[in-house]
Amino acid sequence: MSETERRIHRPSRDPFLFRPIRFRSVEARNRIMMSPMCQYSADDGVANDWHFGHIAARAAGGIGILCVEATHVSPIGRITPHCLGLWNDAQRDALARIAAHIARLGATPAIQLAHAGRKASVSTPWTGTKPIPASDGGWEIIGPSAVPQSPEAQTPRAMDKGDIAEVVDQFRTAARRSLEAGFEVLEIHAAHGYLLHSFLSPLSNFREDEYGGSFENRMRFLHETIDAVRKEWPQELPLFVRISATDWREGGLDLDAAIEVARELKARGDVDLIDCSTGGVDHAQKIAPYPGYQVPFAEGIRRAVDIPTGAVGLISTPEQAEEILASGRADLVLLGRVLLFNPHWPLHAANRLHADHVAWPMQYERSNIF
Ligand SMILES: Cc1cc2nc3c(=O)[nH]c(=O)nc-3n(C[C@H](O)[C@H](O)[C@H](O)COP(=O)(O)O)c2cc1C
Structure with a gap:
């Protein structure tokens, strides 16, 4: 088929998915973000050839935008002993090589900073996500209150104000190292039952000081973390926050609460996107996932608060992703497992949605046979 015939049968289009998007000084080449996904494959928190x-x-x-997996701000903030960390320069240097390569390939390098809180010190998923005893290298876990996440989990030590200040400062220094490593987007992990989420949720925070009780108090740790991160993370670079927009359980956070969280984050003026995930704080959560099941949270927050949102969770076809953006339900789509299945999902989606301007890497051009 000649080029003219091809265009008659298959006119090039300009799908939303492949329109560049700007956050502060950073322009991403399209609106597809790789969702952070732990690989549980680091040694002493240092990224290696697997990660590369x-x-x-x-x-x-x-x-x-390619978001590197949850990268922990301290050794005890790691989920497993094999999670990535960013509390020393060796960890930073290994990530710098990766960030530079992401940028070289035309994507925007992003990193998620995290502290696992009371969900820390467990074995890798492929060995059962079991609490690791101290005799096996496990460590004391911390949280808002001395309440375990599930009956099988370790009981955390309730953090005192000194612990809170220490973690806030660990986020600050990890933000500085993220910048030094060359990342252009920083995401704070305040979802999935990890430390910051466990302070936000009334299902895990039973404190009676200024970090617990009222909504304002439960937000305090997150605000302090963002303040600290912003001391190092320049105003010209975007900051995203991942939240769990519902705890999927009576008495926990729900969409209305998430809208309040987003409203506060928008009012600060220094948060650029709410990445809308759900769940993870309580073992008794009731989730019935279906394709796009978390999109209504991204949509609800975007419409109520007028802040950019990211939609994530069981988004797997180009048409589904395009619909989310085209109908104004979110500003970015985040993809997780489908990218494990098919790393070239965006290039196939471009082809399918007739975004002919999207180039394959020169080295792969001969594969574009459709
Ligand atoms: C192997 C794996 C590791 C994950 N690690 C993280 C993580 O580091 N941080 C995070 O916020 N979410 C993590 N998640 C959740 C994903 O980012 C994503 O929200 C979830 O998989 C739903 O999207 P999907 O249906 O496109 O996979 C992980 C998911 C998987 C499958």
């Missing part, structure tokens, strides 16, 4: 290959493949696959 895994990330490089997705960057070459055409992703717009």
Whole structure:
């Protein structure tokens, strides 16, 4: 088929998915973000060849913003002993090589900073996510209150104000190292039952001081963390916050509460996007996932608060992703597992949605045979 015939049968289009998007001084080449996904494969928190290959493949696959997995701000903030960390310069230098390669491949390098709180010190998923005893290298876990996340989990030590100040400062220094490593988007992990979420949720925070009780008090740790991060993370670079927009349980956070969280974050003026995930704080949560099941949270927050949102969770076809953006339900789509299945999902989606301007890496051009 000649080029003219091809265009008659299949006119090039300009899908939302492949329109660049700007956050502060950063322009991403499209609106698809790789959702952070732990690989549980680091030694002493340092990224290695597994991380490099895994990330490089997705960057070459055409992703717009590539978010490196939950990268923990302290040793005891790690979920497993094999999670990434960013509390020393060796960890920073390993990530710098990865961030540079992401940028070289045309994607925007992003990093998620995290502290696992009371969900820390467990084994890798493929060995059962079991609490690790101290005799096996496990560590004391911390949280808002001395209440475990599930009957099988370790009981955390309730943090005192000194612990809170220490973690806030750990986020600050990790933000500085993220900048030094060359990341252009920083996401704070305040979802999935990890430390910051566990302060936000009334299902895990039973404190009676100024960090517990009222909504304002439960927000305090997150605000202090953002203040500290913003001391190091320049105003010209975007800051995203991932929240759990519902705890999927009576008495926990729900969409109305998430809208209040987003309203406060918008009012600060220094948060650029709410990444809308759900769940993780309470073992008795009731979730019945279906394709796009979390999109209504991104949509609800975007419409109520007028702040950019990211939609995530069981988004797997180009048409589904395009609909989310085209109908104004979110500003970015985040993809997780589908990118594990197919690192070149964005390039295939471009083809399917007739975004002919999207180029494959030169080295792969001969694969574009459709
Ligand atoms: C292997 C794996 C690791 C994950 N690690 C993280 C993580 O580091 N941080 C995070 O916020 N979410 C994490 N998640 C959740 C994903 O970012 C995403 O929100 C979830 O998988 C739903 O999107 P999906 O249906 O497109 O996979 C992880 C998910 C998977 C499958």
